[in-house]
Amino acid sequence: MKKHRQYRSPYKVKKKKPIYKNRFFWLGIFFLILFSSIFYLLFFFQFFQVKNINIEGQNKVSADSIKSLAESKLENKILLFNTKSIFLVRSGEIKEQILSDFPQIAKAEVRRKLPDIIDIKISERVGQTTWCREERCFSLDREGIIFEEIFNVATDTFRICGGAGDKPDLSLGDKITDEDKLSQVLYLESKLRDRLQTSLAEINMVSDERLNVKTSGGWEIYFNPKEDLNWQLDKLSAVLDKEIPSEKRDELEYIELRFGNLASYKYR
Numbered sequence: 001m002k003k004h005r006q007y008r009s010p011y012k013v014k015k016k017k018p019i020y021k022n023r024f025f026w027l028g029i030f031f032l033i034l035f036s037s038i039f040y041l042l043f044f045f046q047f048f049q050v051k052n053i054n055i056e057g058q059n060k061v062s063a064d065s066i067k068s069l070a071e072s073k074l075e076n077k078i079l080l081f082n083t084k085s086i087f088l089v090r091s092g093e094i095k096e097q098i099l100s101d102f103p104q105i106a107k108a109e110v111r112r113k114l115p116d117i118i119d120i121k122i123s124e125r126v127g128q129t130t131w132c133r134e135e136r137c138f139s140l141d142r143e144g145i146i147f148e149e150i151f152n153v154a155t156d157t158f159r160i161c162g163g164a165g166d167k168p169d170l171s172l173g174d175k176i177t178d179e180d181k182l183s184q185v186l187y188l189e190s191k192l193r194d195r196l197q198t199s200l201a202e203i204n205m206v207s208d209e210r211l212n213v214k215t216s217g218g219w220e221i222y223f224n225p226k227e228d229l230n231w232q233l234d235k236l237s238a239v240l241d242k243e244i245p246s247e248k249r250d251e252l253e254y255i256e257l258r259f260g261n262l263a264s265y266k267y268r
Contacts (some may be wrong), residue, residue, distance in 0.1 A: 043078055043085045048115050050074050050084045057122040060148075061102050069101060070094050070110075070120060086112050098122070103147045103173030128186060130159045131176055132202075138170075144177040146170065156216070160185055162205035177205060184225050185211065191233055192221075197246055210258070219252035227258070235263040 042048060053070050055063040073094045074084045091110040098108045098120070107123040125147045127139035137153045138146035140160065149172070153159070163177035164170070177185075185203050192200060192213060204212040213221040223232050235257050244252065244265065255265040 042087050043083050048086050050086050050118055051116040053118045055120050059124055061104050069097055086116060130157055132159045132161055143179055144182045145175050147172055158200050159202045161202055188229060195237055217250050220254045222256050222258055224258040232257040239263040
């Protein structure tokens with residue numbers, strides 16, 4: 001009777017370890033818990049929810065109105081839950097909205113102050129002069145922007161006209177002229193007040209090459225802002241001193257200073 005030999009397999013079948021005995025499983029759980037904790041801490045923990053909004057620098061603009069606008073931009077939604085986390089505050093968006101909604105404000109700074117405060121610092125526009133179109137008048141700042149309508153303007157108030165192009169409708173915040181042109185007009189006004197023995201009624205920015213200055217006496221002076229204004233002012237002083245005595249100036253219609261060395265004038 002033959003005997004059969006039994007052969008053993010050279011390989012052993014390893015038993016699969018339960019997943020909870022795998023170190024990577026517990027490492028994953030640890031990082032998941034860590035991430036969830038940080039996520040909750042940053043976006044939902046009450047300690048970092050915005051509770052105060054501080055407004056500085058306002059004078060004419062209502063602080064409550066600015067605060068209300070900022071509050072409307074604070075709330076965000078994450079995973080169907082609302083949050084006012086300071087880490088999600090969009091400072092740039094709040095700033096842009098403030099400047100858009102309040103033409104009286106020239107600059108706005110919005111800063112997050114941990115853990116739960118928003119600081120808003122604003123700078124309001126300052127009127128440099130009065131700008132008018134027909135019966136409507138506005139405060140005009142040094143940037144050439146109208147930001148506040150003025151009602152019941154006194155008839156003897158100096159004003160600037162023109163410079164708004166063909167824009168039919170005016171809105172607060174519109175740029176009427178650029179800073180360089182406005183600077184020229186204000187410089188001219190200052191110099192003329194020193195040199196003339198009469199006050200000014202208005203300066204009309206007719207075009208890039210023409211400024212019409214109207215005196216309170218009703219006569220006008222024509223300047224070219226593209227040329228040297230000081231030279232034109234010197235010509236004006238010379239013609240007034242040598243050819244047009246003060247007692248005859250109310251009879252003037254205009255003095256023309258725009259061309260070369262000439263300073264022509266006309267009586268009514």
